[in-house]
């Protein structure tokens with residue numbers, strides 16, 4: 001049990017002691033600075049001092065949600081380092097062979113400022129690296145398991161059963177490796193995740209990522225954002241205590257996502273929340289177009305709240321009309337208060 005260190009057990013215990021969770025801890029720490037009205041005379045608890053968001057700041061040297069938001073195929077790494085994990089080679093028909101190096105490793109990750117979770121990761125990060133190809137490309141992934149448990153990579157998309165990473169004889173034991181190879185097909189917004197048993201535990205521990213296949217004729221240019229709705233069961237009781245997009249609870253409450261007024265914004269939204277059957281995205285002050293699973297270029301829906309089941313995903317497009325800060329969050333209010341909430345700033 002290499003991943004459960006004494007330190008991480010303490011962290012988990014610490015979060016449990018917050019009781020109601022992140023928000024419940026706020027009034028005590030923010031004191032009189034917070035609040036939306038006069039505090040009661042006794043200056044005690046109650047809802048008078050509520051504030052949104054977590055106390056403290058993340059260590060972005062460990063994981064930077066701003067980088068994850070706009071990175072694909074290790075584009076956030078310097079060229080030389082990137083070449084260790086990603087290579088592309090032109091093929092005769094004009095498509096590409098895209099080769100990846102993915103390593104499963106146990107790692108403690110920060111899910112709220114100062115709150116750590118003993119995760120199982122792809123390449124040390126949760127979500128794992130975003131894999132992006134174009135319809136008709138060949139994807140080849142050398143998967144190495146340096147973790148303490150058997151793991152796999154199971155991709156959504158067309159592929160032979162031998163490449164599915166789900167059957168008992170397809171488990172990659174610690175110290176082992178496997179070469180996955182398949183066509184990028186169909187175009188759409190997909191995901192990959194570990195398919196070892198017990199499945200919900202292997203996924204929830206952090207082994208998942210975005211697999212995006214672009215259509216041959218690209219979608220219109222846009223400011224593109226990857227948002228993975230995830231959550232963490234910090235006391236392992238089969239229920240989540242911390243919710244987020246891209247792991248870091250309430251991160252974008254303090255560092256709003258910056259977008260340009262009048263420019264098309266495209267959100268690749270993937271739901272990998274375990275234990276809760278559905279999750280959702282609600283954007284304030286606007287409506288957006290929805291492309292379910294991203295497998296069509298025609299929108300199916302114009303809404304301001306989109307609900308996704310476990311493993312479901314959708315492409316969301318909108319354009320910001322007015323300058324200022326727009327809140328976004330799960331419309332399950334409990335998730336929003338426990339970390340799944342942020343701000344987009346249009347300027």
Ligand SMILES: [Cu+2]
Pocket residue numbers: 120149150151152194195196202203207
């Ligand atoms: Cu696994």
